[in-house]
Amino acid sequence: MTQENMDPSFVGEGMYRENILDHYKNPHNKGEIENAEIKFTENNPLCGDVITINLKLNDHKVDDIKFSGQGCAISQAATSMLTDEISGKTLEEIKNIKREDVVNLLGIDVGPVRTKCAVLGLVAIKEGIKEFENK
Amino acid sequence: MLQTKQLMDIEKIRKDFPILNVKVHGKPLVYLDNAATTQKPEAVINSITDYYENYNANIHRSIHKLGEEATAAYEEAHRKVSDFVNASFEEIIFTKSTTESLNLLAYSLGNKLKSGDEIVISQMEHHSNFVPWQQLAIKKGLKLKFIEIDENGLLKEDSINENITNKTKIVSLTHISNVLGTINNVEEIGKIVHENNALFIVDAAQSVPHMPVDVKKLDCDFLAFSGHKMLGPTGIGVLYGKKDLLEKMDPFLYGGEMIKEVTFEHTKFNDLPWKFEAGTMNIAQGIGLGTAIDYLNKIGMGNIEQHEKELIKYAMEKLNEIKEVEIYGPEADKRSGLIAFNVKDVHAHDTSQILDSEGIAVRAGHHCAMPLASVLGIVASARASFYLYNTKEEIDKLVEGINKVIKVFK
Ligand SMILES: Cc1ncc(COP(=O)(O)O)c(C=O)c1O
Numbered sequence: 001m002t003q004e005n006m007d008p009s010f011v012g013e014g015m016y017r018e019n020i021l022d023h024y025k026n027p028h029n030k031g032e033i034e035n036a037e038i039k040f041t042e043n044n045p046l047c048g049d050v051i052t053i054n055l056k057l058n059d060h061k062v063d064d065i066k067f068s069g070q071g072c073a074i075s076q077a078a079t080s081m082l083t084d085e086i087s088g089k090t091l092e093e094i095k096n097i098k099r100e101d102v103v104n105l106l107g108i109d110v111g112p113v114r115t116k117c118a119v120l121g122l123v124a125i126k127e128g129i130k131e132f133e134n135k
Numbered sequence: 136m137l138q139t140k141q142l143m144d145i146e147k148i149r150k151d152f153p154i155l156n157v158k159v160h161g162k163p164l165v166y167l168d169n170a171a172t173t174q175k176p177e178a179v180i181n182s183i184t185d186y187y188e189n190y191n192a193n194i195h196r197s198i199h200k201l202g203e204e205a206t207a208a209y210e211e212a213h214r215k216v217s218d219f220v221n222a223s224f225e226e227i228i229f230t231k232s233t234t235e236s237l238n239l240l241a242y243s244l245g246n247k248l249k250s251g252d253e254i255v256i257s258q259m260e261h262h263s264n265f266v267p268w269q270q271l272a273i274k275k276g277l278k279l280k281f282i283e284i285d286e287n288g289l290l291k292e293d294s295i296n297e298n299i300t301n302k303t304k305i306v307s308l309t310h311i312s313n314v315l316g317t318i319n320n321v322e323e324i325g326k327i328v329h330e331n332n333a334l335f336i337v338d339a340a341q342s343v344p345h346m347p348v349d350v351k352k353l354d355c356d357f358l359a360f361s362g363h364k365m366l367g368p369t370g371i372g373v374l375y376g377k378k379d380l381l382e383k384m385d386p387f388l389y390g391g392e393m394i395k396e397v398t399f400e401h402t403k404f405n406d407l408p409w410k411f412e413a414g415t416m417n418i419a420q421g422i423g424l425g426t427a428i429d430y431l432n433k434i435g436m437g438n439i440e441q442h443e444k445e446l447i448k449y450a451m452e453k454l455n456e457i458k459e460v461e462i463y464g465p466e467a468d469k470r471s472g473l474i475a476f477n478v479k480d481v482h483a484h485d486t487s488q489i490l491d492s493e494g495i496a497v498r499a500g501h502h503c504a505m506p507l508a509s510v511l512g513i514v515a516s517a518r519a520s521f522y523l524y525n526t527k528e529e530i531d532k533l534v535e536g537i538n539k540v541i542k543v544f545k
Pocket residue numbers: 170171232233234235261263264309311312313338340341361503
């Protein structure tokens with residue numbers, strides 16, 4: 001989804017559109033992977049959101065991805081959507097994902113404060129990759 | 136409402152606060168985040184402007200008309216704060232905030248502590264009365280102990296007695312919890328502290344703005360609070376300390392204005408309270424705080440306390456009726472005018488976002504008390520906190536807003 005597709009009136013309760021609430025209540029790829037090569041936890045001290053990312057790799061491609069943790073609808077839904085998005089992608093491709101891409105996945109204007117919530121999962125993934133590559 | 140009207144004319148009070156005319160997302164502002172910071176009456180805003188427009192000068196050093204006026208106004212503000220909490224002039228030090236006041240104590244009192252000495256705080260402390268002691272303890276090998284809370288959010292009596300012993304050097308406790316609203320019986324705890332020959336510090340950030348506080352009656356050794364939580368500007372905080380103790384303490388900051396005489400070899404420090412006010416202070420903010428105190432005195436702290444008691448009783452009743460709402464902390468009669476809660480299966484951030492779309496401002500998060508959140512077993516909560524300008528109608532709006540949150544997340 002591109003920036004133009006976003007309706008600026010999605011503020012407040014408008015933010016909680018059907019697809020976001022669906023992902024929040026029934027998140028995709030929730031759980032842990034026992035022997036994941038990449039495991040990284042990131043938290044947002046502002047609201048206490050915590051997300052742990054588990055990535056299983058096969059030939060530098062994402063073979064399996066799971067996340068655990070708790071937080072607000074925006075952080076949980078965005079991470080759920082993001083995990084769908086990056087299955088099968090290479091680490092290089094994932095490194096090129098930008099904050100705006102995650103906001104676009106949500107399809108709403110989250111505003112500066114909630115953007116921190118939206119990108120929490122992405123930050124965890126990127127930091128996890130960094131740690132993995134520095135090993 | 137009727138009873139409240141007799142105490143205070145809320146409609147008239149609301150007219151004194153320009154910001155209460157602001158519309159948020161097209162709706163009237165319902166400001167329920169007073170524990171974070173309060174709004175400012177026109178008189179306070181004007182007194183700051185008046186200083187900058189008519190007598191802006193540095194204090195205590197300029198022998199000219201403006202300098203004399205500014206010094207007189209700043210010292211007058213000191214006097215107003217002293218009277219407000221029943222301290223003497225030498226016992227009131229201006230700082231930047233409660234946080235700075237507590238850091239000053241941790242630094243200055245901490246200097247004299249030795250490895251093995253004990254400091255006691257509680258599980259319900261704000262980070263500003265937590266982290267300075269924790270870091271001091273780590274640095275100097277002190278033991279930091281925590282008074283526990285019970286399931287109602289009250290300090291456990293046996294935990295108070297177990298933790299405060301003759302090894303204790305400092306006890307630092309919040310008067311009112313900014314998350315639970317619990318009003319701690321600091322007067323009684325202070326007696327136990329003094330029986331053990333320890334120093335007693337009270338974090339009064341949430342009490343001085345909301346109820347009459349008398350340092351002589353509490354018999355605490357030190358007390359800290361912030362101007363911005365009591366209608367004053369940001370950047371000005373207060374530290375009260377008993378005179379004989381302040382005299383024996385080392386300054387926290389060194390520099391201009393806190394000295395009497397400086398030679399190449401040594402420095403003679405200034406008299407109290409100036410010994411602790413190094414460098415150019417927040418002059419406008421100090422004067423603004425003085426004006427805020429005039430305003431509070433005009434309304435009467437007893438009246439404000441009573442008004443908030445009615446609001447919290449009403450809010451607790453209304454929120455208790457909603458079965459999806461979980462409330463933290465004690466019953467209405469043991470708490471001040473704030474209420475932290477969660478809507479079942481909804482993160483506090485989402486709750487406050489939806490309330491915001493209705494023009495209602497509440498706080499969401501751990502409220503700078505992460506250790507307490509872990510004791511409560513939650514990551515975050517939403518918090519509504521009241522002040523003299525809030526009304527029962529605004530609490531009704533909060534209830535409507537919460538019902539909307541429930542509907543959206545159903
Ligand atoms: C109980 C308590 N102590 C200390 C503070 C810190 O106040 P300030 O941020 O003004 O230093 C607060 C403010 O949130 C508070 O509620």
